[in-house]
Amino acid sequence: MTAAKPIAPPKRLMFGPGPSMVDPRAYQAMAQPIVGIRDPYFLEIMGEIQAGLREVFGTANEKTFMIPGAGSAAMEAAVANFVLPDSKFALFASGHFADRMSITAKRQRANVVRLEKPWGEVFTAEEAANFIGREKPDAVGFVQAETSTGAYQSGRAITAAAKQSGALVIADCVTSLGAMPVELDSVGIDVAYSCSQKGLSCPAGLSPLSVSPRAWEWLERRTEDPHTWYLDLRLMDKYFAAPHAYHHTPSPPLYYAMHEALAAIEEEGLRNRWDRHFRGGKRLVAGLTRLGFEPFVKDPEDRIWHLTTAIPPAQVNEAVFREKLLTRYNIEVGGGLGQVAGKVLRIGTMGSLASEENIDFLLESMAACM
Ligand SMILES: Cc1ncc(COP(=O)(O)O)c(C=O)c1O
Numbered sequence: 001m002t003a004a005k006p007i008a009p010p011k012r013l014m015f016g017p018g019p020s021m022v023d024p025r026a027y028q029a030m031a032q033p034i035v036g037i038r039d040p041y042f043l044e045i046m047g048e049i050q051a052g053l054r055e056v057f058g059t060a061n062e063k064t065f066m067i068p069g070a071g072s073a074a075m076e077a078a079v080a081n082f083v084l085p086d087s088k089f090a091l092f093a094s095g096h097f098a099d100r101m102s103i104t105a106k107r108q109r110a111n112v113v114r115l116e117k118p119w120g121e122v123f124t125a126e127e128a129a130n131f132i133g134r135e136k137p138d139a140v141g142f143v144q145a146e147t148s149t150g151a152y153q154s155g156r157a158i159t160a161a162a163k164q165s166g167a168l169v170i171a172d173c174v175t176s177l178g179a180m181p182v183e184l185d186s187v188g189i190d191v192a193y194s195c196s197q198k199g200l201s202c203p204a205g206l207s208p209l210s211v212s213p214r215a216w217e218w219l220e221r222r223t224e225d226p227h228t229w230y231l232d233l234r235l236m237d238k239y240f241a242a243p244h245a246y247h248h249t250p251s252p253p254l255y256y257a258m259h260e261a262l263a264a265i266e267e268e269g270l271r272n273r274w275d276r277h278f279r280g281g282k283r284l285v286a287g288l289t290r291l292g293f294e295p296f297v298k299d300p301e302d303r304i305w306h307l308t309t310a311i312p313p314a315q316v317n318e319a320v321f322r323e324k325l326l327t328r329y330n331i332e333v334g335g336g337l338g339q340v341a342g343k344v345l346r347i348g349t350m351g352s353l354a355s356e357e358n359i360d361f362l363l364e365s366m367a368a369c370m
Contacts, residue, residue: 016334017147019197020350023264026202029256038244045259052262053208058183063211065240071174071195074207076104077231078170078193083139085109090137092123096148096338101141119149120297125157132161139168145175148337150297150309159188168215179277179306190215201351202261206254280354281305287363296344306350324369
């Protein structure tokens with residue numbers, strides 16, 4: 001059966017919330033030979049990836065890992081290791097992925113307390129200080145770039161209050177990494193996780209995670225093992241650190257892809273890449289407004305640069321519109337999730353698609369499908 005049908009996927013322009021376009025260098029790298037998990041060549045590549053990830057994360061954290069799995073595996077690793085059963089986990093909740101973090105923490109039997117805000121809004125320093133001061137949590141969680149709403153929250157407002165009360169801060173950087181500022185050390189984030197298939201322009205399946213020295217010391221002191229074996233970071237660390245004891249079998253093609261994607265970011269310059277995404281977002285929002293769309297995130301300062309959420313004009317049925325873009329122009333854009341399903345479009349302008357030419361092509365194609 002499979003021999004009769006060679007793989008011939010269509011070439012889409014991935015203007016959705018992720019997966020994004022894969023960097024051509026990453027594609028090529030994935031066809032290179034497989035080596036063993038302790039092959040000196042593989043270990044060299046692993047070390048270079050960790051160094052590249054520290055750059056994009058904006059951290060000196062020695063404990064910077066590649067979790068074998070999608071972003072949700074890295075979320076689960078962060079929560080299962082750093083949120084103890086019966087401890088208090090304070091969550092800043094304003095979107096679908098914050099809700100997923102809540103569910104993950106509840107499955108670890110944590111006592112989850114939530115500060116809620118309407119989707120599309122971010123939290124102020126005063127709100128964060130009041131919430132954390134009142135709840136006195138053991139750990140705090142927030143989503144830096146909430147892909148369901150298009151809102152960006154650096155985390156500075158939250159980390160200051162958390163540090164004062166001694167709580168560890170866990171940040172979801174799944175959509176921010178590689179595309180806009182994450183800056184773990186200067187923001188004061190203890191545990192951050194991300195994915196490979198958005199700002200890094202790789203396929204899904206290898207998710208970066210970084211832990212501050214303070215949080216790692218806390219983990220070393222943890223007495224009860226986390227309720228997960230595969231995602232137990234103390235066990236996983238034995239593979240990433242010398243002498244690289246076997247824990248799981250990594251996928252060399254995904255490592256090669258990430259290595260090349262990070263090299264491409266280094267060549268462009270991280271700040272230049274951020275600027276390109278910033279300019280792309282502005283151009284897209286201006287064009288969408290001309291077409292009659294309304295930005296879902298009201299304050300331009302709170303918008304993710306490379307993931308725009310927009311409410312279509314009344315005459316546009318978003319599902320039909322997305323179907324037309326796909327079939328006529330090979331363009332994928334995302335629909336809404338959760339409470340905004342059917343109400344917004346989610347448009348990613350990540351990696352190579354964050355160029356004037358590509359954004360103008362998208363806007364022209366959208367105009368023709370309305
Ligand atoms: C902010 C955020 N967190 C977590 C996830 C989950 O990542 P994955 O789909 O790779 O499991 C996503 C996916 O879109 C996301 O956007």
